[in-house]
Amino acid sequence: MRTSKYGVVAVAITLALAGACGTNTGGTTSGSAEDALSSENCADPAAVTEEITDELVVGISAALSGPAAQAIGQVLQGAEARFELANQNGGIDGVEISVIKRDDGFTPERAKTNVQALIDQDQADVLSTLGGGQVDAMSDYQNEQCVPLLNAISSVPKYYDPVQFPWTTQDLPAASIEEAAIARLIEERYPDGVEVAMASNPNESGQAYSEAFEAAIEGTDIKLVKNEPIVDPATTASTLEATGAKVLNIGGIGTDCLSMMNAIGRAGWKPELVIVPSNCTDAKLVFEPAGEAADGVEILRWFKEPILEEYEDDEAVLEYVDAVTAAGADPKSSYVLSGWAMADITVNALEEAAASDDGLSRIGIMKAAQSQDYQAPLFIDGVSFSVDGESDPFGIESFRPYAWNAETKKFDPVGEVISAD
């Protein structure tokens, strides 16, 4: 045992000495997005400017197994249907898109090895993923290798920074943008001010919503009387009910919205206005199961969806329905639509890159992705995906409020498009 003790100490000292020889050369990148988006800092600078002529490989790390696989599988169905439509329309300037998926089981460790496999083994030209933890695990390597990670389905604040992460973009609206729009909506409804209670998930997304809302109401007549974490929804609901707030803002994800709606329903609390974030959009999984408790609950949306009555006969909606139905997906699923939208914005960036001076190269694609003003056919009129380097890194900045009708099981518009600007 004595030998082992000395052994442990010796190893520790050796490692410490070895460590002293190392240097921490870390630091943050400075300058503009244009400077940051340079091939000079890349592992293989030549590959960054090389034009893609044979096939464009989109590599996706996603949960193909595990509890999240069902929902994420639908997202991927939507994305693949959109890429397939692009191929049917002649590809990107004649270059066909192929999709390679790797299973990360929704764990960051596997996303980390996946990004290496997708880049080094699968020779992916463009990447994408779903979930903030996945982007965290992938961003460093793909930025180092200068392979675009486009329109990740996440909304992590740090990845709306093209100076620090020049090769990474996200397609979901930032929490700061969405909560600013929610603050505007509340201001419109209560011009003389109102007391708001907030229930937020203690995870990263929930905290982002919470902090963003607090920032958005600064200088307004809106007063946040209580911000309670959603640990036990029943307790959260009763605590917030006691505040007497007229408005309840739920900063949760998916099932949080359902459990909070159920909790306030059971508590018999009926705030005048209940708002949930756009990620809780799925009617089948979130609103329908809540029954009466979801009646009148409002949500901000930006898609024309088949489940919205006014867009049932819209040309873009019909094209979407045909394409995803042919792919065996459910067009009424918000997950399928989310995947389609991600791929749609990506296809637009690829087409713009192909038409640019840099051509369909990695750098051309990334420049195009950072400078888009795209009125997607499936976006509600007045909403567009608009980004412009570090001056405007947020894609979606406008929304239209809808309220759930528990009787008809449909969303009804309850106002015009609101901009977060």
Add this chain to the structure above:
Amino acid sequence: MSTVTDRERATEPRTERSPVLLAEGSRAYRIVVLVIIAGIIGLALIGTTLSVYRMSQVTAVLITAIAVIGLNLATGYTGLLSIGHSALFGVGAYATGILILDYAYSPILTLPIATALGFAVGLIVGVPALRIRGLYFSLVTLALGIAFPEIIRRFDDFTGGAAGLLIRSQFLTPPSWTGLTRFERGLWLYGLSFVSFVVVMLLVRNLMRSRTGIAMRGVRDHEVAIRSNGVDVARTKVLTFGLSGAITGYAGGLFAMNVGALSPDGGSFTLVKSIELITAMFIGGAGTLLGPLIGSTVTVFLPELTSTWTTGPISGVLFGVTLIVLVFFMPEGIAGRLQIIARRFVRVVPPDHPAARRPTTSTQNSGGNATGQKSVAAGGAEQPPGPNSDDASSEGSSR
């Protein structure tokens, strides 16, 4: 036709192949050790030729294996079932992350501190083992595992809270003396993990052959008996958990350097990680030396393999079924089963083993003995075997 009684049958010389006894310190033993060392070096070198992706997977296996060695020390060797090792893993990971980001430490310099913190937390967690045992102690560790992500969220000034910590590659540049660039970080981490794994495995091997190691096994197998032999059971339990925490904390530090993204929500430091470590330990073989490596290899590569057979939730089911089949047919773990098979052919005995000391003479079984064993003594010559003693290198896997 004559009948053979049980007694007669028992005294009959075996005709099956007899195991070779390999005496420690003998020339043959040294040759085997040299071959093993050469094999390890060869494997390490082969690893450097892998693609970045495969190398990264092997690094993940090695890091998980180190964490499982830590768990194995407490659970496999000492019988203290821990469901909270994800927290000890997290302590090491966050120690490394915070020291790199907030205190500008060189990454490798954070590892001894991650180890020390893991040791300290392990000691604290081990204290309840003095009063409670069995599943009740496991519940204490379960509480630790549940509490850890909440603690991370609560102390967000240090830990980044729910948003987590992102250690970017420029902070993880290999030390200059390695001559490696930032883009060769994967090779550096592979090498570091490989050396770490070998060193940790050797330390644990030596520990288990020491008095403390015997005491640990005694605590697992018969606490009352070992106490009556004068072993301080309380000290053994607490020390074991401290050492276990130290090793798992060290693995956590390596994990932070490898993945670079730490979050309380990603499953890296939740009970999911604890279950992964426990699964790896039992699949590989609890209380065996090579079990952690084999189990980690299975838990890293098997999900990838099953996802190639089919996609969607079914691949998860296939993964589960494969694990059940493995456990069903090899309840002692893969390493445990391999050990049983290997012992049919060769057994390592201490240098003072009677078989190793006796002069060479032939026996009635042409080189074997009544129990059918052959031995290779100090000179490498075959020896007449003596009584069949316990193998000193036995890992206790046959429980």
